[in-house]
Amino acid sequence: MSRYRSVLWDVDGTLLDFVYSQRYAMNRCFQTIGQDITEEILQRYQEINDGYWKRLELGEVTKAELLTGRFTTLFEEYGITGVDVEAFREEYQDLLGRVYRYMEDPADSSLDVCRALHGKVRQYIITNGVTSTQENKLRLSGLYDLMDGVFISERIGTPKPQKEFFDHCVKAIEESGAGLRREELLIVGDSLTSDIKGGVLSGIPTCWYRPEDIFEKDASAAVQYELYRPDHEISRLGQIFDILEIQRERL
Ligand SMILES: [Mg+2]
Incomplete structure:
Protein backbone atom coordinates (compact mmCIF):
# COMPACT_ATOMS: atom_id res chain seq x y z
CA MET A 1 0.00 0.00 0.00
CA GLY A 97 -11.77 28.58 -21.53
CA ARG A 98 -13.62 27.33 -24.59
CA VAL A 99 -11.14 24.94 -26.12
CA TYR A 100 -9.09 22.23 -24.56
CA ARG A 101 -7.01 19.25 -25.49
CA TYR A 102 -6.06 16.50 -23.08
CA MET A 103 -2.40 15.87 -22.47
CA GLU A 104 -0.97 12.77 -24.09
CA ASP A 105 -2.22 10.28 -26.60
CA PRO A 106 -5.99 10.41 -27.22
CA ALA A 107 -5.96 6.61 -26.77
CA ASP A 108 -4.58 7.05 -23.26
CA SER A 109 -5.19 10.63 -22.24
CA SER A 110 -5.06 12.52 -18.97
CA LEU A 111 -8.85 12.06 -18.79
CA ASP A 112 -8.42 8.26 -18.94
CA VAL A 113 -5.87 8.41 -16.12
CA CYS A 114 -8.14 10.54 -13.91
CA ARG A 115 -11.09 8.28 -14.69
CA ALA A 116 -9.15 5.17 -13.74
CA LEU A 117 -8.12 6.81 -10.44
CA HIS A 118 -11.62 8.00 -9.66
CA GLY A 119 -12.93 6.33 -6.53
CA LYS A 120 -9.48 4.89 -5.71
CA VAL A 121 -7.73 8.03 -4.49
CA ARG A 122 -9.05 11.48 -3.82
CA GLN A 123 -8.23 13.90 -6.63
CA TYR A 124 -8.00 17.66 -6.42
CA ILE A 125 -7.11 20.47 -8.80
CA ILE A 126 -4.47 23.04 -7.83
CA THR A 127 -4.12 25.81 -10.40
CA ASN A 128 -2.92 29.37 -10.79
CA GLY A 129 -5.12 30.16 -13.79
CA VAL A 130 -7.97 32.64 -14.04
CA THR A 131 -11.04 31.30 -12.20
CA SER A 132 -13.66 31.55 -14.97
CA THR A 133 -11.27 30.21 -17.64
CA GLN A 134 -10.14 27.25 -15.54
CA GLU A 135 -13.66 26.36 -14.42
CA ASN A 136 -14.95 26.45 -18.00
CA LYS A 137 -12.13 24.27 -19.28
CA LEU A 138 -12.48 21.79 -16.42
CA ARG A 139 -16.22 21.45 -16.91
CA LEU A 140 -16.06 21.16 -20.71
CA SER A 141 -13.32 18.56 -20.52
CA GLY A 142 -15.19 16.41 -18.01
CA LEU A 143 -12.34 16.63 -15.50
CA TYR A 144 -14.36 18.69 -13.04
CA ASP A 145 -16.74 15.80 -12.28
CA LEU A 146 -13.86 13.47 -11.48
CA MET A 147 -12.41 15.78 -8.84
CA ASP A 148 -13.12 15.88 -5.12
CA GLY A 149 -12.25 19.56 -5.00
CA VAL A 150 -10.88 22.43 -7.09
CA PHE A 151 -8.43 25.00 -5.71
CA ILE A 152 -7.88 28.08 -7.85
CA SER A 153 -5.34 30.62 -6.64
CA GLU A 154 -7.37 33.61 -7.75
CA ARG A 155 -10.10 32.58 -5.33
CA ILE A 156 -7.69 31.76 -2.51
CA GLY A 157 -5.87 35.06 -2.93
CA THR A 158 -2.32 33.74 -3.19
CA PRO A 159 -0.69 31.71 -5.98
CA LYS A 160 1.43 28.57 -6.13
CA PRO A 161 4.26 28.18 -5.01
CA GLN A 162 3.38 30.20 -1.89
CA LYS A 163 3.09 28.11 1.24
CA GLU A 164 -0.19 29.91 2.06
CA PHE A 165 -1.78 28.50 -1.08
CA PHE A 166 -0.91 24.92 -0.15
CA ASP A 167 -1.74 25.38 3.53
CA HIS A 168 -5.18 26.55 2.45
CA CYS A 169 -5.62 23.38 0.34
CA VAL A 170 -4.42 21.07 3.14
CA LYS A 171 -6.75 22.72 5.65
CA ALA A 172 -9.75 22.54 3.30
CA ILE A 173 -9.05 18.87 2.55
CA GLU A 174 -8.71 18.09 6.25
CA GLU A 175 -11.91 19.92 7.05
CA SER A 176 -13.80 18.12 4.28
CA GLY A 177 -13.53 15.03 6.45
CA ALA A 178 -11.36 13.19 3.97
CA GLY A 179 -9.12 12.14 6.84
CA LEU A 180 -5.99 12.89 4.86
CA ARG A 181 -2.72 14.11 6.27
CA ARG A 182 -0.27 16.34 4.43
CA GLU A 183 2.22 13.54 3.84
CA GLU A 184 -0.48 11.39 2.23
CA LEU A 185 -1.02 13.92 -0.55
CA LEU A 186 0.96 13.94 -3.79
CA ILE A 187 1.33 17.04 -5.96
CA VAL A 188 1.65 16.19 -9.65
CA GLY A 189 2.69 19.04 -11.92
CA ASP A 190 4.94 20.10 -14.78
CA SER A 191 6.35 23.23 -13.19
CA LEU A 192 9.45 23.19 -11.00
CA THR A 193 8.90 26.82 -9.98
CA SER A 194 5.28 26.51 -8.91
CA ASP A 195 4.21 22.89 -8.28
CA ILE A 196 7.45 21.33 -7.07
CA LYS A 197 8.80 24.36 -5.24
CA GLY A 198 5.40 24.81 -3.57
CA GLY A 199 5.33 21.21 -2.42
CA VAL A 200 8.84 21.40 -1.00
CA LEU A 201 8.10 24.69 0.80
CA SER A 202 4.92 23.35 2.34
CA GLY A 203 6.01 19.79 3.14
CA ILE A 204 3.79 18.02 0.62
CA PRO A 205 5.34 15.20 -1.45
CA THR A 206 5.77 15.97 -5.14
CA CYS A 207 5.86 14.23 -8.48
CA TRP A 208 7.35 16.15 -11.38
CA TYR A 209 5.66 15.48 -14.69
CA ARG A 210 8.23 15.94 -17.42
CA PRO A 211 6.90 14.89 -20.81
CA GLU A 212 9.86 16.45 -22.61
CA ASP A 213 13.44 17.30 -21.78
CA ILE A 214 13.03 20.67 -20.15
CA PHE A 215 16.71 20.95 -19.18
CA GLU A 216 17.58 21.29 -22.84
CA LYS A 217 15.05 24.09 -23.39
CA ASP A 218 15.44 26.05 -20.18
CA ALA A 219 18.83 26.60 -18.57
CA SER A 220 17.33 27.85 -15.29
CA ALA A 221 15.53 24.54 -14.77
CA ALA A 222 18.72 22.83 -13.57
CA VAL A 223 19.13 25.45 -10.83
CA GLN A 224 15.53 25.02 -9.70
CA TYR A 225 15.95 21.27 -9.78
CA GLU A 226 18.93 21.51 -7.42
CA LEU A 227 17.05 23.78 -5.03
CA TYR A 228 13.70 22.03 -5.03
CA ARG A 229 14.04 18.35 -5.72
CA PRO A 230 10.85 16.39 -6.49
CA ASP A 231 10.22 13.10 -4.69
CA HIS A 232 9.21 11.38 -7.92
CA GLU A 233 9.49 12.00 -11.65
CA ILE A 234 7.38 10.71 -14.50
CA SER A 235 7.41 11.28 -18.24
CA ARG A 236 3.99 9.66 -18.83
CA LEU A 237 0.95 10.26 -16.66
CA GLY A 238 0.18 6.53 -16.59
CA GLN A 239 3.33 6.00 -14.49
CA ILE A 240 1.43 7.49 -11.57
CA PHE A 241 -0.22 4.11 -10.97
CA ASP A 242 3.14 2.58 -9.98
CA ILE A 243 3.85 5.40 -7.54
CA LEU A 244 0.38 5.09 -6.03
CA GLU A 245 0.72 1.28 -6.11
CA ILE A 246 -2.67 0.98 -7.72
CA GLN A 247 -3.51 -1.69 -10.20
CA ARG A 248 -4.80 0.00 -13.29
CA GLU A 249 -8.06 -1.29 -14.62
CA ARG A 250 -8.64 -0.57 -18.29
CA LEU A 251 -11.97 1.17 -18.60
MG1 LIG B 1 1.47 23.63 -15.26
Missing part, protein backbone atom coordinates in the same frame (compact mmCIF):
# COMPACT_ATOMS: atom_id res chain seq x y z
CA SER A 2 1.42 3.34 -1.04
CA ARG A 3 1.77 6.16 1.45
CA TYR A 4 -0.21 8.41 -0.92
CA ARG A 5 -3.97 8.50 -0.79
CA SER A 6 -4.65 11.64 -2.78
CA VAL A 7 -3.42 13.42 -5.91
CA LEU A 8 -3.27 17.20 -6.28
CA TRP A 9 -3.22 17.86 -10.01
CA ASP A 10 -1.89 20.90 -11.77
CA VAL A 11 -3.97 21.74 -14.86
CA ASP A 12 -2.04 23.60 -17.55
CA GLY A 13 0.70 21.49 -19.07
CA THR A 14 -0.20 18.54 -16.85
CA LEU A 15 -3.82 17.51 -17.50
CA LEU A 16 -4.64 19.93 -20.31
CA ASP A 17 -2.52 21.10 -23.22
CA PHE A 18 -2.16 24.79 -22.51
CA VAL A 19 -0.04 25.56 -25.59
CA TYR A 20 -2.86 24.30 -27.79
CA SER A 21 -5.51 26.52 -26.15
CA GLN A 22 -3.19 29.50 -26.13
CA ARG A 23 -2.43 29.16 -29.83
CA TYR A 24 -6.13 28.97 -30.67
CA ALA A 25 -7.03 31.99 -28.55
CA MET A 26 -4.18 34.13 -29.87
CA ASN A 27 -5.03 33.31 -33.50
CA ARG A 28 -8.65 34.31 -32.99
CA CYS A 29 -7.82 37.51 -31.10
CA PHE A 30 -5.38 38.61 -33.78
CA GLN A 31 -8.12 38.07 -36.37
CA THR A 32 -10.37 40.35 -34.34
CA ILE A 33 -7.84 43.19 -34.35
CA GLY A 34 -7.13 42.64 -38.04
CA GLN A 35 -3.49 41.66 -37.60
CA ASP A 36 -1.59 38.70 -38.98
CA ILE A 37 -0.02 36.49 -36.39
CA THR A 38 3.19 34.68 -37.23
CA GLU A 39 4.87 31.70 -35.62
CA GLU A 40 7.52 34.12 -34.34
CA ILE A 41 4.93 36.32 -32.59
CA LEU A 42 3.32 33.26 -31.02
CA GLN A 43 6.67 32.03 -29.73
CA ARG A 44 7.56 35.44 -28.40
CA TYR A 45 4.19 35.77 -26.69
CA GLN A 46 4.76 32.45 -24.97
CA GLU A 47 8.11 33.69 -23.65
CA ILE A 48 6.64 36.98 -22.44
CA ASN A 49 3.72 35.19 -20.82
CA ASP A 50 6.00 32.65 -19.08
CA GLY A 51 8.12 35.53 -17.82
CA TYR A 52 5.10 37.27 -16.30
CA TRP A 53 3.93 34.06 -14.62
CA LYS A 54 7.38 33.49 -13.10
CA ARG A 55 7.32 37.05 -11.77
CA LEU A 56 3.86 36.46 -10.33
CA GLU A 57 5.16 33.35 -8.55
CA LEU A 58 7.91 35.51 -7.06
CA GLY A 59 5.41 38.19 -6.03
CA GLU A 60 6.97 40.79 -8.36
CA VAL A 61 3.78 41.55 -10.30
CA THR A 62 0.09 41.32 -9.47
CA LYS A 63 -2.36 39.15 -11.36
CA ALA A 64 -3.97 42.26 -12.87
CA GLU A 65 -0.59 43.49 -14.10
CA LEU A 66 0.13 40.10 -15.63
CA LEU A 67 -3.18 39.81 -17.44
CA THR A 68 -2.76 43.01 -19.45
CA GLY A 69 1.01 43.56 -19.22
CA ARG A 70 1.87 40.51 -21.33
CA PHE A 71 -0.16 41.90 -24.25
CA THR A 72 1.03 45.48 -23.85
CA THR A 73 4.63 44.23 -23.91
CA LEU A 74 3.99 42.13 -27.01
CA PHE A 75 2.26 44.94 -28.91
CA GLU A 76 5.06 47.36 -28.04
CA GLU A 77 7.73 44.97 -29.25
CA TYR A 78 6.01 44.46 -32.60
CA GLY A 79 4.88 48.05 -33.06
CA ILE A 80 1.20 47.09 -33.01
CA THR A 81 -0.80 50.18 -32.08
CA GLY A 82 -4.41 51.21 -31.62
CA VAL A 83 -5.50 48.02 -29.84
CA ASP A 84 -8.04 48.14 -27.03
CA VAL A 85 -5.95 45.96 -24.70
CA GLU A 86 -8.78 45.48 -22.22
CA ALA A 87 -11.12 44.13 -24.91
CA PHE A 88 -8.31 41.96 -26.30
CA ARG A 89 -7.62 40.52 -22.84
CA GLU A 90 -11.28 39.75 -22.24
CA GLU A 91 -11.74 37.97 -25.55
CA TYR A 92 -8.52 36.03 -25.05
CA GLN A 93 -9.52 34.87 -21.56
CA ASP A 94 -12.94 33.83 -22.79
CA LEU A 95 -11.53 31.85 -25.73
CA LEU A 96 -8.96 30.13 -23.53
Whole structure:
Protein backbone atom coordinates (compact mmCIF):
# COMPACT_ATOMS: atom_id res chain seq x y z
CA MET A 1 0.00 0.00 0.00
CA SER A 2 1.42 3.34 -1.04
CA ARG A 3 1.77 6.16 1.45
CA TYR A 4 -0.21 8.41 -0.92
CA ARG A 5 -3.97 8.50 -0.79
CA SER A 6 -4.65 11.64 -2.78
CA VAL A 7 -3.42 13.42 -5.91
CA LEU A 8 -3.27 17.20 -6.28
CA TRP A 9 -3.22 17.86 -10.01
CA ASP A 10 -1.89 20.90 -11.77
CA VAL A 11 -3.97 21.74 -14.86
CA ASP A 12 -2.04 23.60 -17.55
CA GLY A 13 0.70 21.49 -19.07
CA THR A 14 -0.20 18.54 -16.85
CA LEU A 15 -3.82 17.51 -17.50
CA LEU A 16 -4.64 19.93 -20.31
CA ASP A 17 -2.52 21.10 -23.22
CA PHE A 18 -2.16 24.79 -22.51
CA VAL A 19 -0.04 25.56 -25.59
CA TYR A 20 -2.86 24.30 -27.79
CA SER A 21 -5.51 26.52 -26.15
CA GLN A 22 -3.19 29.50 -26.13
CA ARG A 23 -2.43 29.16 -29.83
CA TYR A 24 -6.13 28.97 -30.67
CA ALA A 25 -7.03 31.99 -28.55
CA MET A 26 -4.18 34.13 -29.87
CA ASN A 27 -5.03 33.31 -33.50
CA ARG A 28 -8.65 34.31 -32.99
CA CYS A 29 -7.82 37.51 -31.10
CA PHE A 30 -5.38 38.61 -33.78
CA GLN A 31 -8.12 38.07 -36.37
CA THR A 32 -10.37 40.35 -34.34
CA ILE A 33 -7.84 43.19 -34.35
CA GLY A 34 -7.13 42.64 -38.04
CA GLN A 35 -3.49 41.66 -37.60
CA ASP A 36 -1.59 38.70 -38.98
CA ILE A 37 -0.02 36.49 -36.39
CA THR A 38 3.19 34.68 -37.23
CA GLU A 39 4.87 31.70 -35.62
CA GLU A 40 7.52 34.12 -34.34
CA ILE A 41 4.93 36.32 -32.59
CA LEU A 42 3.32 33.26 -31.02
CA GLN A 43 6.67 32.03 -29.73
CA ARG A 44 7.56 35.44 -28.40
CA TYR A 45 4.19 35.77 -26.69
CA GLN A 46 4.76 32.45 -24.97
CA GLU A 47 8.11 33.69 -23.65
CA ILE A 48 6.64 36.98 -22.44
CA ASN A 49 3.72 35.19 -20.82
CA ASP A 50 6.00 32.65 -19.08
CA GLY A 51 8.12 35.53 -17.82
CA TYR A 52 5.10 37.27 -16.30
CA TRP A 53 3.93 34.06 -14.62
CA LYS A 54 7.38 33.49 -13.10
CA ARG A 55 7.32 37.05 -11.77
CA LEU A 56 3.86 36.46 -10.33
CA GLU A 57 5.16 33.35 -8.55
CA LEU A 58 7.91 35.51 -7.06
CA GLY A 59 5.41 38.19 -6.03
CA GLU A 60 6.97 40.79 -8.36
CA VAL A 61 3.78 41.55 -10.30
CA THR A 62 0.09 41.32 -9.47
CA LYS A 63 -2.36 39.15 -11.36
CA ALA A 64 -3.97 42.26 -12.87
CA GLU A 65 -0.59 43.49 -14.10
CA LEU A 66 0.13 40.10 -15.63
CA LEU A 67 -3.18 39.81 -17.44
CA THR A 68 -2.76 43.01 -19.45
CA GLY A 69 1.01 43.56 -19.22
CA ARG A 70 1.87 40.51 -21.33
CA PHE A 71 -0.16 41.90 -24.25
CA THR A 72 1.03 45.48 -23.85
CA THR A 73 4.63 44.23 -23.91
CA LEU A 74 3.99 42.13 -27.01
CA PHE A 75 2.26 44.94 -28.91
CA GLU A 76 5.06 47.36 -28.04
CA GLU A 77 7.73 44.97 -29.25
CA TYR A 78 6.01 44.46 -32.60
CA GLY A 79 4.88 48.05 -33.06
CA ILE A 80 1.20 47.09 -33.01
CA THR A 81 -0.80 50.18 -32.08
CA GLY A 82 -4.41 51.21 -31.62
CA VAL A 83 -5.50 48.02 -29.84
CA ASP A 84 -8.04 48.14 -27.03
CA VAL A 85 -5.95 45.96 -24.70
CA GLU A 86 -8.78 45.48 -22.22
CA ALA A 87 -11.12 44.13 -24.91
CA PHE A 88 -8.31 41.96 -26.30
CA ARG A 89 -7.62 40.52 -22.84
CA GLU A 90 -11.28 39.75 -22.24
CA GLU A 91 -11.74 37.97 -25.55
CA TYR A 92 -8.52 36.03 -25.05
CA GLN A 93 -9.52 34.87 -21.56
CA ASP A 94 -12.94 33.83 -22.79
CA LEU A 95 -11.53 31.85 -25.73
CA LEU A 96 -8.96 30.13 -23.53
CA GLY A 97 -11.77 28.58 -21.53
CA ARG A 98 -13.62 27.33 -24.59
CA VAL A 99 -11.14 24.94 -26.12
CA TYR A 100 -9.09 22.23 -24.56
CA ARG A 101 -7.01 19.25 -25.49
CA TYR A 102 -6.06 16.50 -23.08
CA MET A 103 -2.40 15.87 -22.47
CA GLU A 104 -0.97 12.77 -24.09
CA ASP A 105 -2.22 10.28 -26.60
CA PRO A 106 -5.99 10.41 -27.22
CA ALA A 107 -5.96 6.61 -26.77
CA ASP A 108 -4.58 7.05 -23.26
CA SER A 109 -5.19 10.63 -22.24
CA SER A 110 -5.06 12.52 -18.97
CA LEU A 111 -8.85 12.06 -18.79
CA ASP A 112 -8.42 8.26 -18.94
CA VAL A 113 -5.87 8.41 -16.12
CA CYS A 114 -8.14 10.54 -13.91
CA ARG A 115 -11.09 8.28 -14.69
CA ALA A 116 -9.15 5.17 -13.74
CA LEU A 117 -8.12 6.81 -10.44
CA HIS A 118 -11.62 8.00 -9.66
CA GLY A 119 -12.93 6.33 -6.53
CA LYS A 120 -9.48 4.89 -5.71
CA VAL A 121 -7.73 8.03 -4.49
CA ARG A 122 -9.05 11.48 -3.82
CA GLN A 123 -8.23 13.90 -6.63
CA TYR A 124 -8.00 17.66 -6.42
CA ILE A 125 -7.11 20.47 -8.80
CA ILE A 126 -4.47 23.04 -7.83
CA THR A 127 -4.12 25.81 -10.40
CA ASN A 128 -2.92 29.37 -10.79
CA GLY A 129 -5.12 30.16 -13.79
CA VAL A 130 -7.97 32.64 -14.04
CA THR A 131 -11.04 31.30 -12.20
CA SER A 132 -13.66 31.55 -14.97
CA THR A 133 -11.27 30.21 -17.64
CA GLN A 134 -10.14 27.25 -15.54
CA GLU A 135 -13.66 26.36 -14.42
CA ASN A 136 -14.95 26.45 -18.00
CA LYS A 137 -12.13 24.27 -19.28
CA LEU A 138 -12.48 21.79 -16.42
CA ARG A 139 -16.22 21.45 -16.91
CA LEU A 140 -16.06 21.16 -20.71
CA SER A 141 -13.32 18.56 -20.52
CA GLY A 142 -15.19 16.41 -18.01
CA LEU A 143 -12.34 16.63 -15.50
CA TYR A 144 -14.36 18.69 -13.04
CA ASP A 145 -16.74 15.80 -12.28
CA LEU A 146 -13.86 13.47 -11.48
CA MET A 147 -12.41 15.78 -8.84
CA ASP A 148 -13.12 15.88 -5.12
CA GLY A 149 -12.25 19.56 -5.00
CA VAL A 150 -10.88 22.43 -7.09
CA PHE A 151 -8.43 25.00 -5.71
CA ILE A 152 -7.88 28.08 -7.85
CA SER A 153 -5.34 30.62 -6.64
CA GLU A 154 -7.37 33.61 -7.75
CA ARG A 155 -10.10 32.58 -5.33
CA ILE A 156 -7.69 31.76 -2.51
CA GLY A 157 -5.87 35.06 -2.93
CA THR A 158 -2.32 33.74 -3.19
CA PRO A 159 -0.69 31.71 -5.98
CA LYS A 160 1.43 28.57 -6.13
CA PRO A 161 4.26 28.18 -5.01
CA GLN A 162 3.38 30.20 -1.89
CA LYS A 163 3.09 28.11 1.24
CA GLU A 164 -0.19 29.91 2.06
CA PHE A 165 -1.78 28.50 -1.08
CA PHE A 166 -0.91 24.92 -0.15
CA ASP A 167 -1.74 25.38 3.53
CA HIS A 168 -5.18 26.55 2.45
CA CYS A 169 -5.62 23.38 0.34
CA VAL A 170 -4.42 21.07 3.14
CA LYS A 171 -6.75 22.72 5.65
CA ALA A 172 -9.75 22.54 3.30
CA ILE A 173 -9.05 18.87 2.55
CA GLU A 174 -8.71 18.09 6.25
CA GLU A 175 -11.91 19.92 7.05
CA SER A 176 -13.80 18.12 4.28
CA GLY A 177 -13.53 15.03 6.45
CA ALA A 178 -11.36 13.19 3.97
CA GLY A 179 -9.12 12.14 6.84
CA LEU A 180 -5.99 12.89 4.86
CA ARG A 181 -2.72 14.11 6.27
CA ARG A 182 -0.27 16.34 4.43
CA GLU A 183 2.22 13.54 3.84
CA GLU A 184 -0.48 11.39 2.23
CA LEU A 185 -1.02 13.92 -0.55
CA LEU A 186 0.96 13.94 -3.79
CA ILE A 187 1.33 17.04 -5.96
CA VAL A 188 1.65 16.19 -9.65
CA GLY A 189 2.69 19.04 -11.92
CA ASP A 190 4.94 20.10 -14.78
CA SER A 191 6.35 23.23 -13.19
CA LEU A 192 9.45 23.19 -11.00
CA THR A 193 8.90 26.82 -9.98
CA SER A 194 5.28 26.51 -8.91
CA ASP A 195 4.21 22.89 -8.28
CA ILE A 196 7.45 21.33 -7.07
CA LYS A 197 8.80 24.36 -5.24
CA GLY A 198 5.40 24.81 -3.57
CA GLY A 199 5.33 21.21 -2.42
CA VAL A 200 8.84 21.40 -1.00
CA LEU A 201 8.10 24.69 0.80
CA SER A 202 4.92 23.35 2.34
CA GLY A 203 6.01 19.79 3.14
CA ILE A 204 3.79 18.02 0.62
CA PRO A 205 5.34 15.20 -1.45
CA THR A 206 5.77 15.97 -5.14
CA CYS A 207 5.86 14.23 -8.48
CA TRP A 208 7.35 16.15 -11.38
CA TYR A 209 5.66 15.48 -14.69
CA ARG A 210 8.23 15.94 -17.42
CA PRO A 211 6.90 14.89 -20.81
CA GLU A 212 9.86 16.45 -22.61
CA ASP A 213 13.44 17.30 -21.78
CA ILE A 214 13.03 20.67 -20.15
CA PHE A 215 16.71 20.95 -19.18
CA GLU A 216 17.58 21.29 -22.84
CA LYS A 217 15.05 24.09 -23.39
CA ASP A 218 15.44 26.05 -20.18
CA ALA A 219 18.83 26.60 -18.57
CA SER A 220 17.33 27.85 -15.29
CA ALA A 221 15.53 24.54 -14.77
CA ALA A 222 18.72 22.83 -13.57
CA VAL A 223 19.13 25.45 -10.83
CA GLN A 224 15.53 25.02 -9.70
CA TYR A 225 15.95 21.27 -9.78
CA GLU A 226 18.93 21.51 -7.42
CA LEU A 227 17.05 23.78 -5.03
CA TYR A 228 13.70 22.03 -5.03
CA ARG A 229 14.04 18.35 -5.72
CA PRO A 230 10.85 16.39 -6.49
CA ASP A 231 10.22 13.10 -4.69
CA HIS A 232 9.21 11.38 -7.92
CA GLU A 233 9.49 12.00 -11.65
CA ILE A 234 7.38 10.71 -14.50
CA SER A 235 7.41 11.28 -18.24
CA ARG A 236 3.99 9.66 -18.83
CA LEU A 237 0.95 10.26 -16.66
CA GLY A 238 0.18 6.53 -16.59
CA GLN A 239 3.33 6.00 -14.49
CA ILE A 240 1.43 7.49 -11.57
CA PHE A 241 -0.22 4.11 -10.97
CA ASP A 242 3.14 2.58 -9.98
CA ILE A 243 3.85 5.40 -7.54
CA LEU A 244 0.38 5.09 -6.03
CA GLU A 245 0.72 1.28 -6.11
CA ILE A 246 -2.67 0.98 -7.72
CA GLN A 247 -3.51 -1.69 -10.20
CA ARG A 248 -4.80 0.00 -13.29
CA GLU A 249 -8.06 -1.29 -14.62
CA ARG A 250 -8.64 -0.57 -18.29
CA LEU A 251 -11.97 1.17 -18.60
MG1 LIG B 1 1.47 23.63 -15.26
